[in-house]
Amino acid sequence: MLDTFKKLPKSRQEAILDTAAEVIAANGYHNASIADICQQVDISNGALYKYFKNKESLFRAILDHGLYLMVNELYKKYVSPADTLVDSVRNLLTGLIQFTRGYRQYVCLYVDIGSCSMNSYATYISERIKREGRDFFIGLVEQSKRKGEIDPNIDSDLLAHGIDSLITLFAYSLVSEHHGRRFAGFFKTDRDLTDADKIDIVVRSVQMMVR
Amino acid sequence: MLDTFKKLPKSRQEAILDTAAEVIAANGYHNASIADICQQVDISNGALYKYFKNKESLFRAILDHGLYLMVNELYKKYVSPADTLVDSVRNLLTGLIQFTRGYRQYVCLYVDIGSCSMNSYATYISERIKREGRDFFIGLVEQSKRKGEIDPNIDSDLLAHGIDSLITLFAYSLVSEHHGRRFAGFFKTDRDLTDADKIDIVVRSVQMMVR
Amino acid sequence: MLDTFKKLPKSRQEAILDTAAEVIAANGYHNASIADICQQVDISNGALYKYFKNKESLFRAILDHGLYLMVNELYKKYVSPADTLVDSVRNLLTGLIQFTRGYRQYVCLYVDIGSCSMNSYATYISERIKREGRDFFIGLVEQSKRKGEIDPNIDSDLLAHGIDSLITLFAYSLVSEHHGRRFAGFFKTDRDLTDADKIDIVVRSVQMMVR
């Protein structure tokens, strides 16, 4: 990200990142063309290269912004220390659905970054994503222990990892064709699973683990 | 896949698919070039187009073969009806590690197919993958119930989904930079997690769910 | 130069190199566009890149061919051991004029390669050009000494260098605006210098050196 970009009004910066993220999320990093992005963002080809050194650098700025949003618009927004573990999880899932409405493209990129062909790009952001997620969920579990809600003998790491796994795949299911199908596949209904159904499933899974 | 391809010796067919899968897994579908694939596979450019209508059709053949391998070299090979649920899971995880040694590229593609930018390609194969996975895990759980190993009141779908979630992300962690980091991130050791450590983690997670 | 190019008929190879050389000579290396070259040569953009790895590699092939021509169509063609030194020079100058009629573009490139902005490209070919030129002219001078035409006390290197200098700038004057003017500038006539005039000037200069 170059200085020229930082000098833009925050709202313009966000609009550019959001739209560029959309194009990349829809087509995949390699398949999204700079020309496409510029057209959608409504800036000239040259302008983009005044903002970012190259395609990869634009992508990194998008990933950075996505992480920022995940922490500030999700982790910090939908969870309060007063809640029980299970309520926290439920709130987070609800939050995730809200978040996906506003920032679907970033959820997509969050999924994409996990694919093997993105391994080299993942290096840039994964460590930070990991840290945020781990601290958040281990914090949740230990708080819950302190409040005496769950058995103190439960392995915190194990439980945090289990909850994170369920929530990760829940998030994936919101935007990925494959994961949507996989998630729903286990549950036979005569209609599609609603968001509420899916929240319920994850919450019950967590309860199964802490019971 | 055209008839010309089917007429090739099975071993040649597999060699072509395996190598093409390798190139695509390493670079991503959009970033892998037909020229690269032909060179690695050691066939002429024209030959490839005698075997497959186009790039996407080659990709589909690869996905088909990957699914075939997953069922026959994994689900059917490493699990026996005599085992307990937990042992089955352990065996499957061990199998996955073996499978990844021989067919890493297909595991990669299995991960990739979950990314949003592959949504349109996922449609082709996901339904079948989902069915195989769902039947396998629900089968495992119900067999276990029948043998009286686990509480019959447990929701089979929920448990099957939970186990599948853990195993899915375990598989992901074997080949994806991001998922490798995410998985290990929850567990502090002074060294990297070994495969045995990771198996142990998933097994204990499953025990947590059926306890 | 790639194998694909070498497989073309020699005549086609030459036609491609000659035409590409023309475009580059007319516009300069950096200013000559691949698109222009392809259009003039009448091949597709992609074809050129099947023949040559990149622009620089095409340029090198052109330089190689130019050197080949200089040796075979000039040095070897217009000079015979029977001639006196002065006649050899005269024949070479006549040859240069002929050569320039058929291969003007290569003479241009020979001039261009001497410009500072081509220093990095010159490295590739200069050493060989130098060797050919030096051997040719020193050979000429020493032969002349052996035949007793010129004073054996004359420093061969010095004389060879002097002759080469005059001939070099004569060649330059045939194709370069600047050098044409510089050369002619010293001689006042009421008309432009003819080729014969210029040959005469160089020959008399050489005579001045061996007198």
Added chain:
Amino acid sequence: MLDTFKKLPKSRQEAILDTAAEVIAANGYHNASIADICQQVDISNGALYKYFKNKESLFRAILDHGLYLMVNELYKKYVSPADTLVDSVRNLLTGLIQFTRGYRQYVCLYVDIGSCSMNSYATYISERIKREGRDFFIGLVEQSKRKGEIDPNIDSDLLAHGIDSLITLFAYSLVSEHHGRRFAGFFKTDRDLTDADKIDIVVRSVQMMVR
């Protein structure tokens, strides 16, 4: 060159021209970018276009300044009417080496202007360069004749042209990879030719012509 530029302090004007000349000399006219030039010169992109109509106009101003320097910092500085012809040549060569230390970029451009791809740009300046050079060298020769140093029957034009040729290629050899190699190639030493060696060579060549 626009009035805005002429209003700048002379020293600023020179600094701008010198630095811009450096960038163009290093990269070649077509390959040197305005952005690069502005950055090196430390003026804004817009400012440059307030000073000069366009890239070519800047280039012309540089060429003009180069000619000015050649006349005033070289021809007028290192040669005195009291010197013999040979001493004048020696002084000029020494001067050229000094000049190249201070103004190498202009020597480069002087070489570049001779290349064919610069023919259209050469038109602008060559006539004047030619005149200065011709007058200078013919002046030198005729003065020498008047002083009775050299045979009055020698053709002044021819000698002036010969001397200019040697000095031109000497100058070229100071900055051009190709010409450096060509010049030195004729003289076998176990070390590189020093500047003094090269001066000596040219001086002896001139002596060979006037003997």
Added chain:
DNA sequence: TATGAATGAGCCTTCATTCAT
């Protein structure tokens, strides 16, 4: 007057696909 962001055509290069041999 000075700035530097914006433009968009044009650059070199790659690619999936076709087709003559």
Added chain:
DNA sequence: CATGAATGAAGGCTCATTCAT
């Protein structure tokens, strides 16, 4: 049936130049 040369659109990126501030 196999080959691999040919295509030309499209890719990421740069550039001389303009113009609102």
